Amino acid sequence: MSNGKVFSDIAGRYDRLNAVLSLWQDQKWRNTVVSRLPKGRLLDLGAGTGAANEIFGDRRVVALDPAPEMLSLNDGSLRVVSVGEHLPFGDETFDAVFSAYVFRNLDSVDQTMGEMARILKPAGMAGIVDLGRPAGKMASKLHRAGTSIILPIAGTMIGARNEYVYLHSTLDKHPPPEVLLAEAPLELVDTWRLGPMGFVWAALLRKTS
Numbered sequence: 320m321s322n323g324k325v326f327s328d329i330a331g332r333y334d335r336l337n338a339v340l341s342l343w344q345d346q347k348w349r350n351t352v353v354s355r356l357p358k359g360r361l362l363d364l365g366a367g368t369g370a371a372n373e374i375f376g377d378r379r380v381v382a383l384d385p386a387p388e389m390l391s392l393n394d395g396s397l398r399v400v401s402v403g404e405h406l407p408f409g410d411e412t413f414d415a416v417f418s419a420y421v422f423r424n425l426d427s428v429d430q431t432m433g434e435m436a437r438i439l440k441p442a443g444m445a446g447i448v449d450l451g452r453p454a455g456k457m458a459s460k461l462h463r464a465g466t467s468i469i470l471p472i473a474g475t476m477i478g479a480r481n482e483y484v485y486l487h488s489t490l491d492k493h494p495p496p497e498v499l500l501a502e503a504p505l506e507l508v509d510t511w512r513l514g515p516m517g518f519v520w521a522a523l524l525r526k527t528s
C-alpha cells in the first residue's frame with residue numbers, strides 16, 4: 320500500500336484514527352512544537368485535514384499536502400497540492416515550517432530538509448513532530464512487539480486494518496531524530512520525546528544563514 324493511497328483512502332476517517340492512535344494526545348504533542356515557532360508566515364508541510372489550524376493563532380498559514388482528499392477537508396484559506404521534496408515557493412519566504420506526523424511518509428527526508436532550508440528566512444525556524452520508537456534498545460523492542468499485536472487488532476476493530484498495518488511498518492523507518500537530522504542544512508536546536516515510553520519525537524531547527 321503506497322502512502323499516497325493510504326491518505327487518499329482514509330481522509331474522511333483520518334482525524335478519528337489519529338486521535339485513537341495517540342490516545343487523544345495528538346494536538347497536545349503538536350502544540351509543544353507550534354508554541355516554540357515564530358509568528359508570521361508559516362508553512363504546514365503535510366497539513367492533511369488541517370488538524371493543527373486551531374493552534375496556529377494569528378500566523379499566516381499555507382497548507383501543503385499531496386493528497387487533495389485530505390486538503391479538501393482542511394478549512395485553511397491557502398491550500399497547495401504538492402510534496403515536501405519540491406516546494407513551489409520562492410527562497411526565504413517563510414518565518415516557520417511545521418510538520419506533524421509526516422516525516423515517516425516522505426520519499427526523501429534530505430530533499431525535504433533542503434527545501435525547508437531554502438524557503439525559510441534567515442533565523443526562521445522549523446518544528447517537526449512524528450511517531451517512531453522509544454530511545455532505548457529494550458524499550459524499542461518492547462514497543463515493536465506491542466504495536467505488532469495492538470495495531471492490527473485496533474485497525475480491524477474500526478475497519479481500517481490495512482492503514483494500521485501500514486502505520487506499524489513506518490514506525491521503524493527512521494533512526495532517532497538526533498541521527499536523522501544530524502546532517503540537516505538547518506541547525507538542530509532541540510529534540511524531545513513525548514507519549515508513552517517516549518515513542519513520539521519532536522525537533523526544533525533554525526536557519527542560521
Ligand SMILES: C[S@@+](CC[C@H](N)C(=O)[O-])C[C@H]1O[C@@H](n2cnc3c(N)ncnc32)[C@H](O)[C@@H]1O
Nearest residue numbers: 326365366367370386389402403419420421424
Ligand atoms: C499522518 S498525516 C498528518 C496530517 C497532519 N499534519 C496532522 O497533523 O494531522 C500525514 C500527511 O502527510 C502527507 N504526505 C505524504 N507524503 C508527503 C510528502 N512527500 N510531502 C508532504 N506531505 C506528505 C499525507 O498526504 C498526509 O496528509
